Amino acid sequence: xxxxxxxxxxxxxxxxxxxxxxxxxxxxxxxxxxxxxxxxxxxxxxxxxxxxxxxxxxxxxxxxxxxxxxxxxxxxxxxxxxxxxxxxxxxxxxxxxxxxxxxxxxxxxxxxxxxxxxxxxxxxxxxxxx
Numbered sequence: 001x002x003x004x005x006x007x008x009x010x011x012x013x014x015x016x017x018x019x020x021x022x023x024x025x026x027x028x029x030x031x032x033x034x035x036x037x038x039x040x041x042x043x044x045x046x047x048x049x050x051x052x053x054x055x056x057x058x059x060x061x062x063x064x065x066x067x068x069x070x071x072x073x074x075x076x077x078x079x080x081x082x083x084x085x086x087x088x089x090x091x092x093x094x095x096x097x098x099x100x101x102x103x104x105x106x107x108x109x110x111x112x113x114x115x116x117x118x119x120x121x122x123x124x125x126x127x128x129x130x
Contacts, residue, residue, distance in 0.1 A: 001078040003032055003066035010086030013104075024090055029061045032071075035085045036060075039077050042116045046074045049117045076115050084108035 007028050011018045019025060037058040044054040061069050071078045088104035091097040 001071050001073075001075070003028075003061060003069040003071060006032065006071060006078065006082055006086060007066065009083040010090055013083060013087035014090045016090070023093070026064060027089075027093075028086075029064055029066055031086060031089045032061055032066070033058070035082055035089075036071070036073070038085070039073060039082065039112065042081075042112055043073045043077055045116050045118075046076065077112070080115060081108060081112045084111060 007025070008018045010028070011021075011024065016024060040055060040058045047054050055072070059072050071082070073082070084104050085108040088101050088108060091101035091104060094101075
């Protein structure tokens with residue numbers, strides 16, 4: 001998924017026409033960078049389960065040209081989760097839509113947690129007699 005596609009989804013979720021609101025468009029790269037940082041540990045869980053290398057740091061979109069920036073996250077996160085985070089951040093700017101913003105952010109976090117696979121790890125056994 002490209003950043004442009006994600007931007008358009010976020011616009012549609014708040015009933016805006018893409019490129020119509022310059023403030024939303026100019027804020028989008030910063031919002032996306034913030035969301036990618038939040039999603040990084042979850043992406044790394046998907047990568048671990050799939051036998052892929054983990055990302056050591058979140059990707060960072062520099063500048064305002066996001067047309068061709070490919071979001072390097074799995075489809076589950078980029079298509080199912082990130083649009084709710086974008087919606088939340090777009091609504092946050094409108095004082096009359098603070099409650100809707102919180103609901104969208106809650107949907108983002110709930111969906112992120114529910115789709116991310118758990119990782120099994122070996123636990124060290126504690127011995128009371130030692």
